Amino acid sequence: MVRATVAESPARERLLDAAQRLMLAKGYEATSVEEICETADLTKGSFFHYFETKEELGKAVLERFCRQQQERMQTASFHAKRDPLERIEGMLGFMIQMSKEPMAKQGCLLGTFSQELAKTHPEIRRCCAEQFQGWTEGLKRDLDEAKAMYVPKGSIDTRSLAEHLIAVIEGSLILVKANQDTTVMAKNLRHFQRYLRTLFERRR
Numbered sequence: 001m002v003r004a005t006v007a008e009s010p011a012r013e014r015l016l017d018a019a020q021r022l023m024l025a026k027g028y029e030a031t032s033v034e035e036i037c038e039t040a041d042l043t044k045g046s047f048f049h050y051f052e053t054k055e056e057l058g059k060a061v062l063e064r065f066c067r068q069q070q071e072r073m074q075t076a077s078f079h080a081k082r083d084p085l086e087r088i089e090g091m092l093g094f095m096i097q098m099s100k101e102p103m104a105k106q107g108c109l110l111g112t113f114s115q116e117l118a119k120t121h122p123e124i125r126r127c128c129a130e131q132f133q134g135w136t137e138g139l140k141r142d143l144d145e146a147k148a149m150y151v152p153k154g155s156i157d158t159r160s161l162a163e164h165l166i167a168v169i170e171g172s173l174i175l176v177k178a179n180q181d182t183t184v185m186a187k188n189l190r191h192f193q194r195y196l197r198t199l200f201e202r203r204r
Contacts, residue, residue, distance in 0.1 A: 012050045014040040019061045024106040027116050028058055028124075058113070059127050065109040066131045072098075084145035085200060092189045095169065099176065099185030107177040111170045136162045150200035161199075168192050 018039035022031040033054055037047050051057040078090020098104065114128040139162035147156055172185040 009050065011040075011042055011046055014042060015047060015050060015057065016061055016064055019057055020065060020109065023058070023061065024109055024112065028113060028121075029116065033057075055121060055123060058117075058121070058124055062109060062113055062124065062127055062131070084142045084149060085196070088139075088142050088146065088196065089193060092193050096186045096189050099172075099182050099189075101182075104173070104176055104182050104185065105180050108170060108173045111173055132166065135166055139165060146200060153199055153201060156199060165192060 015036060019031065019036045022035060022039060033044060033047055036057070037044050047057075051060065073091070073094065076090070076094045078087055078094055081087045081090055110128055110131055113124055114132075118125040118128070136159065140158050143156075143158035143161055147158060168188050168191075169185075172188040175184045175188075176182055
């Protein structure tokens, strides 16, 4: 567990910043504690003052990354929309805009850790699963509201649909990183947007 007494330390934040940059660029295993300390301009003694192990740091980096992404999404204007489909489409538009930023080419730390560490680091795998679960539940709530407000064209499993959207987002981020082409995300999210519109129709 991260030591609460030093949780907000500027030096700790420098370690987290350095670790996030390096792990997005190189992956978890290829990033050493020594390299993190050098990038943060701190000693290994400072590292072990804040984190007992590299895995503890990895969990802290992941949790902070996900929290920052969630906070950014929660401040977006689409959350004020009363219509659940408009909220979902607003979220898709917001993510398309985010995908145009230079940081998008670095990929997603949640996806990177899930792919790299699921078989070797069970605690980090569990953290990844929990983050995906929370993301799924949030999307499912909006889809449940849309299902109640609109007439679905056929049977709709809102949890499965939420997981499908996450798969589209994470898969697109992999392609963005591989091709260094940020237009991939926009194309795929617009495909999903068109698909979503075919699933619902307004009540008469």
